[in-house]
Every structure is written in structure tokens, then in C-alpha cells.
Amino acid sequence: MSLDGARKPGAPDGRPDQAIAHANGGSTVQVLQNGASAAPPTYLTHRLRLNPNSDHRPDNYEDLDLEFSPSIFSSLERYLPPNLLQQARDVKVDYMREILRRYYPESERVRLQKHREYRQKIISNYQRLHLELYSMHPTNFFVPSFLKAINENTEQAFRNIMSEPSPGIFTFEMLQPRFCEMLLAEVKNFEKWVHETKFRIMRPNTMNKYGVVLDDFGMETMLEKLMVDFIRPISKVFFPGVGGSNLDTHHGFVLEYGIDRDVDLGFHVDDSEVTLNVCVSRQFSGGELFFRGVRCDKHVNTETHSEEIFDYSHVPGRAVLHCGRHRHGARATTSGKRINLVLWCRSSVFRESRKYQKDFSSWCAECQHEKKERQRLSVAAIKMDLLRREGQTAT
Numbered sequence: 001m002s003l004d005g006a007r008k009p010g011a012p013d014g015r016p017d018q019a020i021a022h023a024n025g026g027s028t029v030q031v032l033q034n035g036a037s038a039a040p041p042t043y044l045t046h047r048l049r050l051n052p053n054s055d056h057r058p059d060n061y062e063d064l065d066l067e068f069s070p071s072i073f074s075s076l077e078r079y080l081p082p083n084l085l086q087q088a089r090d091v092k093v094d095y096m097r098e099i100l101r102r103y104y105p106e107s108e109r110v111r112l113q114k115h116r117e118y119r120q121k122i123i124s125n126y127q128r129l130h131l132e133l134y135s136m137h138p139t140n141f142f143v144p145s146f147l148k149a150i151n152e153n154t155e156q157a158f159r160n161i162m163s164e165p166s167p168g169i170f171t172f173e174m175l176q177p178r179f180c181e182m183l184l185a186e187v188k189n190f191e192k193w194v195h196e197t198k199f200r201i202m203r204p205n206t207m208n209k210y211g212v213v214l215d216d217f218g219m220e221t222m223l224e225k226l227m228v229d230f231i232r233p234i235s236k237v238f239f240p241g242v243g244g245s246n247l248d249t250h251h252g253f254v255l256e257y258g259i260d261r262d263v264d265l266g267f268h269v270d271d272s273e274v275t276l277n278v279c280v281s282r283q284f285s286g287g288e289l290f291f292r293g294v295r296c297d298k299h300v301n302t303e304t305h306s307e308e309i310f311d312y313s314h315v316p317g318r319a320v321l322h323c324g325r326h327r328h329g330a331r332a333t334t335s336g337k338r339i340n341l342v343l344w345c346r347s348s349v350f351r352e353s354r355k356y357q358k359d360f361s362s363w364c365a366e367c368q369h370e371k372k373e374r375q376r377l378s379v380a381a382i383k384m385d386l387l388r389r390e391g392q393t394a395t
Contacts, residue, residue, distance in 0.1 A: 046095060046098040046099050046102065047099070048076065048079035048080065048099065048349070048352055048353065049079045049080070049081060049082075050353060050356075051079075052078035052079050052246070052349070053078050053079075053080075053082070053085060054078070056077070056078050056085050058073075058074040058075075058077035058078060059073075059074070059077065059089045059092065060074065061073040061074055061089075061093070064093065066093070066097075067097075067109060067112070067113075068097070068100050068104075069248065069249055071224070071228070071248045071249070072096075072100065072248050072249060072348045073092075073093065073096050074248070075246045075248040075347070075348060075349055076096045076099070076100075076348060076349055076352075077092060077096070078246075078349075079349055079352075079353075080092060080095065080096070099352065100348070103348070103351070103352060115202075118202070118216070119215070119216050119217075122199070122201075122216055122217050122218075123217060123218050125197070125199075126190060126193050126217050126218070127193070128186070128217075128218065129185060129186050129189040130182045130185065130186050132182070133179075133182055133183060133186055133219065133222065134218050134219055134221070134222055135221070135222060136221075136222050136225040136226065136229070138230075140176070140178070140179065141175065141176060141179045142174060142175065142176065142179075142230075143173050143174060143175070143176055143317070145161045145172075145173055146161060146172065146173060146174050146230075148161075149161045150229075150230055150233060150234075153233050155237045158234055158237060158238070161173065165310065165312070166291060166308075166310035168238075168294060168322060168323055168326060169291060169310060169312070169320065169321075169322045169326070170234075170238060170320070170321045170322070171312070171318060171319065171320050171321075172318065172319055172321075173317060173318055173319075174278055174317060174318065174319040175278055175280065175317045175319070175341075176317070177316070177317060180280040180281075180316060180317060183254070183280055183341065184280060184281065184339060187212055187254050187339070190212055190217055191212065201213075201216065202216065204251075204253035204254075204255060204342070205253075205271075207265060207266065207268060208255055208262050208265070209261075209262055210255070210256045210257075210261040210262050211253055211254050211255040211256050211262075212253060212254055213251070213252070213253045214252040214253055214254060214341075215250075215251070215252050215253075219252065220252075223250055223252035223343060224250060226252075226343065227247055227250045227343060227345050228247075231247065231274065231276055231321070231343065231345055232244070232245075232247045232345070234321065235247060235273075235274045235321075235345065238321075239273070239274050239323055241362040241363045242273045242274070242323050242324070242325065242347075242350060242363050243273040243274075243346075243347025243349065243350025243351070244273065244274055244347075245347075246347050246349045246350065247273060247274060247345040247346065247347050248346070248347060248348055248349070249345075249346045249347075249348065250343055250344060250345050250346065251271070251272070251343075251344040251346070252341075252342070252343045252344075253341075253342055254280070254339060254340065254341055254342070255339070255340050255342060256337060256338075256339050257284075257287055257330070257333040257337065257338040257339070257340075258284070258333055258336060258337035258338065259333075259335075261333075261337065263332045263333060264287075264329070264330050264331055264332040264333070265329050265330035266329055267292070267327060267328070267329040268327070268328070268329060269295070269300060269324060269325050269326070269327055269328075270324035270325075270344055271324065271344060271346075272324030272344030272345055272346055273323070273324050273345060273346055273347045273350055273351075274321065274322075274323060274324060274345040275321070275322055275323070275324050275326075275342065275343070275344055275345070276319060276320075276321055276341075276342065276343040276345065277289070277319065277320045277321075277322075277340055277341075277342050278317065278318070278319045278320070278340065278341045278342075279314035279315060279316050279317070279318065279338065279339075279340050280316065280317070280339050280340065280341050281316065281336075281337060281338055281339040281340075282316050283336040283337065284314075284333055284335065284336035284337055284338040285333070285334050285335045285336060286331055286332050286333045286334035286335070286338075287314060287330055287331060287332070287333040287334075287338040288311050288312060288313050288314070288330070288331045289311065289312040289314070289320065289328055289329070289330055289331075290309075290310070290311045290312075290328060290329055290330075290331060291308070291309075291310045291311075291312070291322070291326055291327065291328045292304040292308055292309060292327045292328065293305065293308030293326070293327055293365050294323050294325050294326045294327070294363055294364060294365055295325060295327055295364055295365065295366055296325065296360040296363075296364040296366070296367055298360075298366075298367075299364055299365075299366035299367065300325075300327065302366045304327075305365070308365065311331075314338065314340070323363065324344065324345075325363070325364070359371070
């Protein structure tokens with residue numbers, strides 16, 4: 001499965017082991033009493049701690065030429081074993097790189113390198129239409145109520161601008177009409193360039209035949225700022241159990257629906273921890289999102305409970321924020337063209353730690369149901385045993 005692709009229910013997950021191992025030694029060069037240098041000890045395992053060191057201030061990795069995003073290293077650093085936190089930056093880089101290389105096999109790293117070359121070819125040749133879209137200009141992009149909530153950065157401030165029509169689904173006014181108009185014009189301009197140059201582009205995911213990846217033609221930095229400065233503060237409050245506190249990578253794209261485009265979107269889960277979805281077009285009908293509950297990989301195809309059923313009708317400029325594991329789809333767009341800005345926000349730390357967990361009852365509704373059922377049966381068994389013992393005592 002492509003890392004950038006939406007995942008249909010039933011996609012496999014990593015191994016559910018239990019423990020996070022500790023590293024067994026330091027890695028800096030030590031100076032002996034005679035002035036000679038000692039070889040750095042080696043690590044037999046490369047694993048992260050289960051819980052981060054919240055007091056630790058990570059190093060900055062922006063100046064290094066790394067095969068992975070610098071923000072991933074900063075995010076992972078808080079989860080390093082205690083004896084590694086104060087080591088030199090290059091030691092920590094080597095340790096974390098081994099973890100990431102294990103997570104990204106050789107074939108995936110080759111694919112990522114080819115993707116970087118593909119992206120650079122587009123950026124070098126495509127002539128941008130609205131330059132201000134490529135840098136973050138909050139007062140020009142966002143409505144005042146959204147900016148006010150972000151500046152206050154409290155749960156109450158976020159709830160003041162949000163609706164939660166169904167558990168785990170948050171909607172709020174976000175984008176100014178002018179931003180939506182510029183984004184639509186830029187996408188149209190890019191598609192015109194693609195058509196004229198006959199350049200073959202990658203589509204946003206494996207389920208959509210239309211739409212464009214915004215990162216691929218230069219908006220990566222702007223979308224990174226959108227995730228880090230505006231989405232992560234909200235996700236830290238409302239999605240802490242699924243990596244919302246340490247979102248460190250993203251996949252940003254625009255999807256197009258209509259009679260001559262993708263008409264609808266099948267039932268699926270996103271390849272994200274948190275998904276932002278904002279309608280940026282005005283003239284359309286239909287295209288409602290339908291949600292059917294949050295599930296882990298094991299339970300992704302299980303039955304939907306009545307309280308999990310929710311349908312949402314898009315409003316231009318209004319955002320929908322939900323867990324990527326929230327099962328959903330899109331109904332047919334019956335007239336006009338519906339265009340949406342989508343940002344998949346990911347956490348490398350959450351994905352690594354999830355490999356070693358067995359219980360997802362903090363966010364998977366079916367795991368939670370199974371846990372409650374086990375507890376109910378356990379209580380019932382204890383009661384039966386007590387009654388049996390009382391009966392024997394009476395006899």
C-alpha cells in the first residue's frame with residue numbers, strides 16, 4: 001500500500017507486541033585517563049520509550065541533509081531512552097535513523113527519493129499564479145474567530161468556535177472566501193500547465209482519479225505551518241490518544257468531485273492520525289460525508305452502532321476535523337463541482353508506539369466494547385462464585 005493512499009477497511013497493521021525495550025549504553029566518544037579515546041558503546045536495540053519526556057527540549061535538525069523530515073527527528077527525540085537524551089546530536093540522529101529505516105524499508109526509501117526528484121521537476125518548471133499562497137499569511141487565510149481561538153490556545157477557546165455534532169467530529173469556520181478563490185484559481189492554473197505540458201502527475205491517493213497534491217508543486221512549507229501552528233494545538237486537546245500531540249508530517253491535497261470528475265468516495269479510513277477537510281467551492285449539491293465510527297485495524301470492518309451514524313453536509317470555508325481512523329465516505333455530488341482541501345496529519349511517534357500495543361480501547365469503539373464486555377463477564381463470574389460459596393456455607 002502506498003504511504004500516501006487512503007486505506008480501505010481491512011488494511012493490516014504492525015505487530016502487536018507489548019514492551020518498549022530500553023537502550024543499553026551511551027554512544028558518545030569517551031576520553032580515558034591517559035587521553036585516549038574509547039570507542040562508543042553500541043546499541044543492541046533501537047526502540048523508543050512508551051511515554052515522552054515532556055520536559056526535554058529537542059534539538060533542531062533543520063540544517064541537516066536527512067532522508068526524512070527534520071520535524072520527525074525533533075518529535076521522536078522526546079521518546080528516546082533517558083541515557084540518550086543528553087548525547088550529541090549526531091548520536092541521536094544515528095539512533096533515530098535506524099528506527100526510521102526499519103519503519104521505512106529500502107523499497108519505500110527509494111520511492112521517497114524518486115518522489116522528491118519528481119516534485120523538484122514540477123517546482124522547477126511550473127509558474128505559480130498566486131505567490132502569497134505559498135507562504136503562511138494567517139490574517140489573509142483564516143477568519144478572525146479561528147485566529148482568536150488559536151491565539152488563546154485553550155480548550156474553551158476552541159470549543160467556543162466549534163460544534164461537535166457527533167463524538168470525535170468537530171466543525172468550525174476556518175477559511176476566508178478570498179483564500180478559497182485563490183486556491184481554486186491556483187489549482188486550475190496547475191491543471192492547465194499539466195495539460196499543456198502533458199506532464200503525468202500523481203493523484204492524491206489510491207481512491208481518487210482527480211485532484212492534485214499541493215505539496216508536489218510548492219505548498220509543502222505552507223501546509224507544514226498549517227499543521228504545526230494551527231491544527232496541532234487543536235489536535236493536542238481533542239485527539240491526544242491518536243498522536244494529536246505530536247503530529248510531525250502531512251499529506252496535503254485538493255479533491256474534485258462532479259459529473260465529469262470523481263462522483264463519490266467509498267467507505268474507507270484515512271492514512272492519517274488526524275484529518276482536516278475544508279470545502280473551498282460554492283456551486284454544487286450532494287457530496288455529503290457519512291461517518292460510521294472509529295476503529296483499529298482489527299475491527300475496521302465490524303458493524304456500525306446506531307449512535308455512530310452521522311452525515312455531514314459541506315459548507316464553503318467550514319472545516320471538518322476528525323480522527324483518520326474514523327470510518328467515512330462521500331455521497332455522490334449530484335450537480336456542479338465540489339472541491340475540498342484535505343490535510344492528512346501524521347505522527348511518526350504514534351505509528352511506532354502502536355506496533356507494541358494490544359489494547360486500543362482508548363480510541364477504538366469496538367475495542368472499548370470488548371473491554372467492557374470482558375469486565376462485565378468477570379464481574380458476573382465473581383458474583384456467581386460468591387453466591388456458590390454462600391450456598392455451600394449455608395449447607
